Amino acid sequence: MYRILRKESLNPTVSLMDIQAPLIAKKAEPGQFIILRAKEDSERIPLTIADFDREKGTVTIIYQIVGGSTMELDTLNEGECLHDFVGPLGKPSETDGLKKVAVIGGGVGCAIAYPIAKKLSSLGCEVHSIAGFRNKELVILEDEFKKVSSKLCIMTDDGSYGTKGLVTNALEELIKEGNQYDEVIAIGPLVMMKFVCLLTKKYGIKTIVSMNPIMIDGTGMCGGCRLTVGGQTKFACVDGPDFDGHLVDFDEAMHRGTIYRDFESHMRDKNCNLMKQGDK
Amino acid sequence: MPVSNGHRVAIVGSGPSGLAAAGDLAKMGYKVTVYEALHLAGGVLVYGIPEFRLPKIIVQNEIDNLKAIGVDIETNMVIGKVLTVDELFEMGNEAVYIGSGAGLPRFMNIPGESLKGVYSANEYLTRINLMKAYKKDSKTPIMHSKNVAVVGGGNVAMDSARCAKRMGAENVYIIYRRSRNEMPARKEEVEHAIEEGIIFRTLTNPVEILGDEKGMVNGVKCVEMELGEPDASGRCRPVEKPDSELVIDVDTVIMAIGTSPNPLIRTTTPGLETNQRGCIVTDGDSGMTSREGVYAGGDAVTGAATVILAMGAGKAAAKAIDEYIKNKN
Numbered sequence: 001m002y003r004i005l006r007k008e009s010l011n012p013t014v015s016l017m018d019i020q021a022p023l024i025a026k027k028a029e030p031g032q033f034i035i036l037r038a039k040e041d042s043e044r045i046p047l048t049i050a051d052f053d054r055e056k057g058t059v060t061i062i063y064q065i066v067g068g069s070t071m072e073l074d075t076l077n078e079g080e081c082l083h084d085f086v087g088p089l090g091k092p093s094e095t096d097g098l099k100k101v102a103v104i105g106g107g108v109g110c111a112i113a114y115p116i117a118k119k120l121s122s123l124g125c126e127v128h129s130i131a132g133f134r135n136k137e138l139v140i141l142e143d144e145f146k147k148v149s150s151k152l153c154i155m156t157d158d159g160s161y162g163t164k165g166l167v168t169n170a171l172e173e174l175i176k177e178g179n180q181y182d183e184v185i186a187i188g189p190l191v192m193m194k195f196v197c198l199l200t201k202k203y204g205i206k207t208i209v210s211m212n213p214i215m216i217d218g219t220g221m222c223g224g225c226r227l228t229v230g231g232q233t234k235f236a237c238v239d240g241p242d243f244d245g246h247l248v249d250f251d252e253a254m255h256r257g258t259i260y261r262d263f264e265s266h267m268r269d270k271n272c273n274l275m276k277q278g279d280k
Numbered sequence: 281m282p283v284s285n286g287h288r289v290a291i292v293g294s295g296p297s298g299l300a301a302a303g304d305l306a307k308m309g310y311k312v313t314v315y316e317a318l319h320l321a322g323g324v325l326v327y328g329i330p331e332f333r334l335p336k337i338i339v340q341n342e343i344d345n346l347k348a349i350g351v352d353i354e355t356n357m358v359i360g361k362v363l364t365v366d367e368l369f370e371m372g373n374e375a376v377y378i379g380s381g382a383g384l385p386r387f388m389n390i391p392g393e394s395l396k397g398v399y400s401a402n403e404y405l406t407r408i409n410l411m412k413a414y415k416k417d418s419k420t421p422i423m424h425s426k427n428v429a430v431v432g433g434g435n436v437a438m439d440s441a442r443c444a445k446r447m448g449a450e451n452v453y454i455i456y457r458r459s460r461n462e463m464p465a466r467k468e469e470v471e472h473a474i475e476e477g478i479i480f481r482t483l484t485n486p487v488e489i490l491g492d493e494k495g496m497v498n499g500v501k502c503v504e505m506e507l508g509e510p511d512a513s514g515r516c517r518p519v520e521k522p523d524s525e526l527v528i529d530v531d532t533v534i535m536a537i538g539t540s541p542n543p544l545i546r547t548t549t550p551g552l553e554t555n556q557r558g559c560i561v562t563d564g565d566s567g568m569t570s571r572e573g574v575y576a577g578g579d580a581v582t583g584a585a586t587v588i589l590a591m592g593a594g595k596a597a598a599k600a601i602d603e604y605i606k607n608k609n
Contacts, residue, residue: 023362037319043411043419044319068419084319086356216406219317219358220542221327223385223400233387238543252394255495259396263421 002036002085005058007078010140014064014108015074016050022057024087030115031093031210031242034059035218037084038073045069046215048112048187048241049088059087062111062140068267089218090241093185093208095119100126102174102181103149104167104196106188107133110141112210113187114148121148128179129153130170132188136161167192168199181205186245190257194250201246209245211236213253214260228252281350285309287605290373292359292545295323296587297379297578299346300594301601306349308602313373314346315357320410323381324587327410328402328436330443336409360544365552365574374608375573375601378560379594382579383542387535388431392489397423397497401432401440401536408443425532427451429500431486432536433463435586438470440534441478452478453528457485457505457518466586481528483507485518489533499527539584549574559583567597568604575601 006018024034033048051060065074076082093116101120105113110131117127129149133139134157145152153170154162163170171184184207186196193209200207216222218237225236230247234240289305291298294316302312320326322339347353359365359380368376385400387393404422407413411420428444430437433456444452454473456463459482463470474480483505490499504524507516541558553561553570560569560576567575577593579585 027362041412041419084356086317086319086358086362088361089358216403216411217318217327219361219544220384221381222403222406223387224403226387226394228394233389233393235384238384249394256394256396258495259423260421267419 002082004076004078004080004082007076010062011138013066014062014111014138014140016060016062018058018060019082019085020057021059021085021087024085025052025054025057025059028052028059028088029092030095030119031112032088032090033218033241034061034085034087035089035215036061036073036082036086038069038076039083042072042083043069044084044216044218045073046089046212046218048210048212049115050111051115051118059085062108064108067264068270086218090237091239093119093210093242095123095125098123098125098182100128100179100181102128102130102171102179102184104130104171104184104186104188105132106167106186106192107138108140109188109192109210110145113185114141114144116185117145118148126150128174128181130155130167130174132156132167132192133161134158166195168195171196172199175203175205183208190250190254193245193248197245197248197250207245208242209248210241211243211248211253212241213256281348282307282309284311287311287609288313288373289375289377289601289605290315290368290371291377291379292365293317293323293379293381293578293580294321294343294353295379295381295578295590296325297590297594298323298377299342300591301377301379301577301598302351303346303349304595304598305601306346306351308598310602311350313352313354315359315363316353316355317358318410319355321353321355327406328439329587330405330409330439330446331414332442332446333439358544360548365545365549365571369573374605375575377567377594377597377601378545378569378574378576378580379578379590380542380545380580382539382584383558384540385535386538386540388486388537390486390488392491392497393535395489395491395497396495397425397532398489399423399532399534401430401436401534402539404440404534405436405443408447414443414447422447423532425449425530427453427530428532428534429453429455429486429528429530430534430536431455432538433458433465433482434536434538434584435465435469436584437536438465438473438478440536441473442476444532444534445476445478449532453530454478454480454482455484455486455500455502455528456480456482458515459483459507462515483518485520486533487525490527497531497533499529500533501525501527539579541580541583545580557583565596566600567593568600573604
């Protein structure tokens with residue numbers, strides 16, 4: 001059983017869970033993902049692995065409550081079990097030979113950027129981390145990032161914490177200061193990754209992004225997660241989720257991400273109503 | 281419960297091939313564990329074949345029967361990821377049967393395939409069948425289409441078209457580049473589709489999928505074809521007719537033009553020989569692969585074929601595995 005051993009709220013819309021899944025914990029690497037179903041009739045949702053503990057046999061997930069499925073997941077508490085939990089899926093992030101890397105996380109994307117920063121740091125790579133959030137209330141994983149980065153820039157849209165501005169502002173500044181990165185790793189909203197890639201293209205720095213498209217099986221069967229990368233059709237689940245950001249067609253990915261928007265908002269409203277009824 | 285013979289066999293995939301092999305081996309006294317990547321056992325029988333052709337309750341009964349004779353089925357286990365074939369041997373299995381199915385859906389590589397409203401048949405069928413989008417209160421979204429083009433002429437294309445009709449589509453087209461005679465689908469499936477009012481646009485080949493300003497599909501541009509000389513498959517090669525462009529108004533396009541093998545097992549099993557297309561190479565009917573103790577069958581070997589052939593391969597491999605283990609011990 002995939003028992004929830006710990007549940008913690010990181011900010012008003014983002015929560016963390018440690019899930020008992022010893023086989024997956026044994027094999028998991030940063031950059032890989034799992035697919036879960038909260039309950040028997042839930043949707044399958046992919047979430048990138050935020051951390052793992054091989055000894056304890058746990059896999060950590062961090063999720064933002066955005067729609068019906070994540071709302072349903074959030075109704076489960078410590079001691080309860082997820083109905084399904086499968087992984088580790090996708091290819092691990094490549095970390096070989098990197099000496100100096102800028103790791104960028106946007107919002108809940110920081111949950112995926114952190115394990116990569118942690119692994120790079122453990123391999124002796126110099127890590128500069130940039131974490132962007134809308135405001136102070138939404139900041140997550142600050143202490144964790146601090147431990148594994150020789151430099152950490154927290155950016156907020158409204159300036160309520162860290163420096164006011166976008167992650168691209170911080171990155172450009174670091175580059176202009178003379179930092180020479182082997183690679184930039186950017187994980188966050190599509191629009192953020194797109195603009196990081198536009199910037200790094202200008203400076204000729206290789207950039208890896210982690211894509212999180214709509215997915216069903218996660219093993220290469222459904223083709224729903226397809227992306228255009230360098231003019232070719234790729235499946236995020238088996239070819240990724242990491243890709244060369246300079247080759248990804250972000251505009252297309254943004255379009256495809258909206259296909260079920262109406263349905264999702266309907267399910268969200270329905271779940272909210274159900275929960276309100278439950279409170280009465 | 282059959283009398284145990286003390287030997288263990290692992291089976292990768294709980295589709296028709298894996299279940300057939302599991303049943304025969306269990307009856308011979310083997311301890312069989314079937315590993316399934318999805319959350320539900322049955323493979324294509326539950327994600328692909330629609331309810332109106334094969335009620336899920338029948339699949340479930342068959343699976344329950346296997347469990348009753350001692351077969352263990354472990355769902356949510358992606359072999360090649362959470363465990364490798366080598367680890368299955370380390371766990372005490374003396375043979376492994378790979379019945380992992382067809383694999384990655386193919387696309388045509390024409391413009392517009394990333395528009396909203398273009399599905400692979402696997403995705404469309406999985407949403408409807410496995411994820412139960414055919415039920416009104418399902419949490420899985422699906423497009424409720426008015427006009428649907430299904431590209432391809434196989435059994436999966438027929439299933440997709442008939443599903444689309446049942447999901448409420450008014451006009452469902454089968455677009456196929458050869459004529460009806462060359463369709464790979466079983467005759468009965470084609471006849472059923474015609475009876476249900478599916479519109480056949482044969483000798484027609486898509487060249488572009490058209491979309492509106494929101495990125496939603498609103499048509500498929502095709503060219504007419506005519507049949508030329510037979511090709512390597514023995515079927516007449518379709519040749520494009522000049523100046524024959526036409527547009528069919530649709531809001532959904534389902535690509536049912538086959539699959540290419542899944543890389544997960546091939547890339548994590550050293551010494552497992554695959555052919556140019558990536559299908560596992562086996563020695564005749566036995567399903568024996570280039571790796572000792574590893575057998576394979578079904579779509580993972582043949583490329584997309586039928587449930588019947590996959591079951592046959594599973595049964596033949598069960599026999600070969602039994603002989604292999606008996607001779608070894």
